[in-house]
Amino acid sequence: MGDELFDILAPTVAELGLELVDLELRPGLVRVVVDREGGADLDAIATATRAVSDVLDAHDPMPGHRYTLEVSSPGVERPLRTPAHFARAVGETVTVRTVTGGEGERRVRGELVAADDEGIVLAGDDLPPGGRRLAYEEIERARTVFEWGGAPRPSGGRHKGTARHRAGSAARRGDTERITTA
Numbered sequence: 001m002g003d004e005l006f007d008i009l010a011p012t013v014a015e016l017g018l019e020l021v022d023l024e025l026r027p028g029l030v031r032v033v034v035d036r037e038g039g040a041d042l043d044a045i046a047t048a049t050r051a052v053s054d055v056l057d058a059h060d061p062m063p064g065h066r067y068t069l070e071v072s073s074p075g076v077e078r079p080l081r082t083p084a085h086f087a088r089a090v091g092e093t094v095t096v097r098t099v100t101g102g103e104g105e106r107r108v109r110g111e112l113v114a115a116d117d118e119g120i121v122l123a124g125d126d127l128p129p130g131g132r133r134l135a136y137e138e139i140e141r142a143r144t145v146f147e148w149g150g151a152p153r154p155s156g157g158r159h160k161g162t163a164r165h166r167a168g169s170a171a172r173r174g175d176t177e178r179i180t181t182a
Helices: 002-014 042-058 083-088 163-173
Strands: 019-026 029-035 068-072 093-098 107-115 119-123 132-135 139-144 176-180
Touching: 002 019, 002 029, 002 042, 029 042, 042 068, 083 107, 093 119, 107 132
Parallel strands: 029 068
Antiparallel strands: 019 029, 068 176, 093 107, 093 139, 107 119, 119 132
């Protein structure tokens, strides 16, 4: 049902100028993640929530059961599902969980150095020289990783975790709207 529902919802959110980044179905929960160039603000998420809710009224993902619809932006730690998602994340640190039965470690973290139509290449200290290539069918789950810190401030001043810290926390979470069905 998940892939079928993804295919139904993707054009609905595309009409709103948004991209359906991820869809998760759990008992009692339908989680929809949307984004657009420059990010999805709360107004866009509210509009998407109404549109997705209308579609789910016609295509009930859990017939006879109550569920909560959660529509959110991905934040800075965003799921990577499609080759286009991976291509946009080249240069970022990502974590990947591979499918059971594959070769090598199941959990891999590194810099995403390449992404094409067939798969990705990760590089890092714990990976072989030249990186580790993974075909998309080997990837069970992947997401970008937000790393605090970075280069020291040139002024040598102390960062006091004020607005910048709060903005980082909000961006990492993403904006969310929830609706519970009757």
